[in-house]
Amino acid sequence: MDRYFAPSEGRIFACFPGAEDRPGQRRMAELVHNAVVDGTARFQKWRDGGGEPEARPEAVIQAVEAGTGTGKSLGYLIPALAAGRHPILVATRTKQLQRQLLEEDVPRAAGILGRPIKAVLAKGRANYLCRTAWEAVSTDAHLEFSRADQQLWLALQRWTRETQDGDREGLGRFGEGESPLWDKINARAERCTGRQCPRYEDCFLTKLRAEVAEADLIIVNHALLLADRVLRESAFGQVLPDAPVLILDEAHDLEEQLTESCAEAWSSRAMNLLFTDLRDAAKGQGAGLAALLEPWERAWADILAWVPLEGGVLPLLSPGPEMKALADAVGAWVEAGHPLWMEARRLGSADPENPLWMRLAERVGTAFSRMEQIFAQPEGWVSTLNREGPSLVHFKSNPVDVRPFFHQHVRRGFESVILTSATLRDGRGFNGLGLRLGFTRPEVEVAEHVESPFDFEAQGLLFVPPGLPERRAGGGGVGDPAWIEASLSAMERMLRASRGRALLLFTSRKMLAAFRPRLEDALPELTFFVQGDGLSRTQLLDRFRATPSAVLLGLASFWQGVDLPGEALSLVVVSALPFAPPDDPVLQARIREADAQRDGLGFIGIQVPQMTLKLKQGIGRLIRTRTDRGVVAVLDPRLMLPSEDRLGKRYAAQVRAALPPFPVTRDWDRVEAFLHQL
Numbered sequence: 001m002d003r004y005f006a007p008s009e010g011r012i013f014a015c016f017p018g019a020e021d022r023p024g025q026r027r028m029a030e031l032v033h034n035a036v037v038d039g040t041a042r043f044q045k046w047r048d049g050g051g052e053p054e055a056r057p058e059a060v061i062q063a064v065e066a067g068t069g070t071g072k073s074l075g076y077l078i079p080a081l082a083a084g085r086h087p088i089l090v091a092t093r094t095k096q097l098q099r100q101l102l103e104e105d106v107p108r109a110a111g112i113l114g115r116p117i118k119a120v121l122a123k124g125r126a127n128y129l130c131r132t133a134w135e136a137v138s139t140d141a142h143l144e145f146s147r148a149d150q151q152l153w154l155a156l157q158r159w160t161r162e163t164q165d166g167d168r169e170g171l172g173r174f175g176e177g178e179s180p181l182w183d184k185i186n187a188r189a190e191r192c193t194g195r196q197c198p199r200y201e202d203c204f205l206t207k208l209r210a211e212v213a214e215a216d217l218i219i220v221n222h223a224l225l226l227a228d229r230v231l232r233e234s235a236f237g238q239v240l241p242d243a244p245v246l247i248l249d250e251a252h253d254l255e256e257q258l259t260e261s262c263a264e265a266w267s268s269r270a271m272n273l274l275f276t277d278l279r280d281a282a283k284g285q286g287a288g289l290a291a292l293l294e295p296w297e298r299a300w301a302d303i304l305a306w307v308p309l310e311g312g313v314l315p316l317l318s319p320g321p322e323m324k325a326l327a328d329a330v331g332a333w334v335e336a337g338h339p340l341w342m343e344a345r346r347l348g349s350a351d352p353e354n355p356l357w358m359r360l361a362e363r364v365g366t367a368f369s370r371m372e373q374i375f376a377q378p379e380g381w382v383s384t385l386n387r388e389g390p391s392l393v394h395f396k397s398n399p400v401d402v403r404p405f406f407h408q409h410v411r412r413g414f415e416s417v418i419l420t421s422a423t424l425r426d427g428r429g430f431n432g433l434g435l436r437l438g439f440t441r442p443e444v445e446v447a448e449h450v451e452s453p454f455d456f457e458a459q460g461l462l463f464v465p466p467g468l469p470e471r472r473a474g475g476g477g478v479g480d481p482a483w484i485e486a487s488l489s490a491m492e493r494m495l496r497a498s499r500g501r502a503l504l505l506f507t508s509r510k511m512l513a514a515f516r517p518r519l520e521d522a523l524p525e526l527t528f529f530v531q532g533d534g535l536s537r538t539q540l541l542d543r544f545r546a547t548p549s550a551v552l553l554g555l556a557s558f559w560q561g562v563d564l565p566g567e568a569l570s571l572v573v574v575s576a577l578p579f580a581p582p583d584d585p586v587l588q589a590r591i592r593e594a595d596a597q598r599d600g601l602g603f604i605g606i607q608v609p610q611m612t613l614k615l616k617q618g619i620g621r622l623i624r625t626r627t628d629r630g631v632v633a634v635l636d637p638r639l640m641l642p643s644e645d646r647l648g649k650r651y652a653a654q655v656r657a658a659l660p661p662f663p664v665t666r667d668w669d670r671v672e673a674f675l676h677q678l
């Protein structure tokens, strides 16, 4: 990799005069290069030996934690592309990173490699227009749609004629959010007839498949990657081609993504889509089908009537008459839908040239099997229901252990897999990541942290204000009054010293709502921006950057991916250690399993590492460049050791070991002096 990264002689310095030497980036490039070369050699040996499917090797796995400022995108793009393997698949968690890769890093990588790179961004199928569905909808004289969809309908008239890629994003604001009209015309897999479709040749997905087949680099999000791997098993609807190299960027919550992507799930939304498609298909089939559909719709309404009205995730199989009645209602719904299923199969068999009814019959069967599996809750799965809105209910069964899915969809699907993020290690190194995803001992041992070029000891301070009380229960779930008052006064004092320029991270909506008006009243000279006030994330960040003395109050999604370099951000305040809410049934099951192995392991082996990674992400918002300076304040004495604070905790040593090495202080004078000079 010296050819590209060697100080002063590497191509990176020839292409970008003034570029800084980044030893962490160099090391990362070496690790990625070795993993790609080893994976290629391992598979070549297998192919040379006959390529027997049962002897197929597993991917080489390399985890690299690359601290902020390492330049990790080029640290993996250059070695992966230079190895000449084709295509490279890069999966990210956020759209921001996808945009950054396409607009900034890929052109830079092309300059450094001295050749063009064909990069394609692929999204989930539901983001693209289905030409066949649009033709049916646009010529439907009886089409009805909601007022909210009227603007979309008008925008579609022109856009459908002009779009080159069929990507909904091209509709701008008209293409955002949930829309029953878009649901009718998108290219979702369950309605697509594939090669039998008359528009197959000029279908946007056919075009996308051709583009990705030619691409050097395919950029996707984690959800699409995993959905595609799952679809691949049913040999239907897959968009992504085989790729030798997978790079999982932002891999810190891969366990979470696998938990969601590998769930058995059904929802009122999925059911309504199926009802709509069945009703559309039944038009022209006489009254018989409508008569079969109607009792099935009623039986579904009966299920929803038993779902408790209060929102939130509830374990499905908790004892109680309502859950028993719900399970009975599901049984009655399966029974009520059976004649419809039989009829759809009969129509499908009667007209083998037209896959429509056979596909609908398959979808009815899928609805039955999903709901039956969710309610059966097999060993190792946790079933939940979640009423998200008056008419939106999710039923889900999530795997407690995602290791088999990592094995099946990641390890066995590629030759080399790179996992990277600024936050992969908790206080026990890579053991936690390895345990959660099922790494082998050698895979944990070769995982490596590459240093950030930042000088944390000089650039910042980690401040835990002295004398803060314990945050006991109370204050309507916010914390007890003594903790609220002490935290508010600490925030006010810090915000005065920093003159705003601060990001305040809260662990709950209630907490943010309780603190916000008090801060606004106390500090009228500052401008407050609040997540959830109607502005998009990008708008909020843009306004924050453009406003002097601004303060940004954020919730869970602002703990990561917020990039505010420069003086606009000089203070990050973490309101409390971000332990996950203990009422999540999947988390509870994981904790129970760990505790069964060793008492207390659930807390120290799962909850503390999870919290540490989130804290590390929040703290990582402060220093984004070599010239950034500032203070991170954590308003929680549990970050101190028992010897340092009477409310301190022994696990604080483990947590602090994983954080950037800021000097830790409890001295108000030092913090105020530091902030004043910024």
Ligand code: SF4
Binding pocket: 129, 130, 131, 132, 133, 187, 188, 191, 192, 193, 194, 195, 197, 198, 199, 200, 203, 204, 205, 206
């Ligand atoms: S191939 Fe599938 S997605 Fe494409 S136009 Fe036809 S039905 Fe729609």
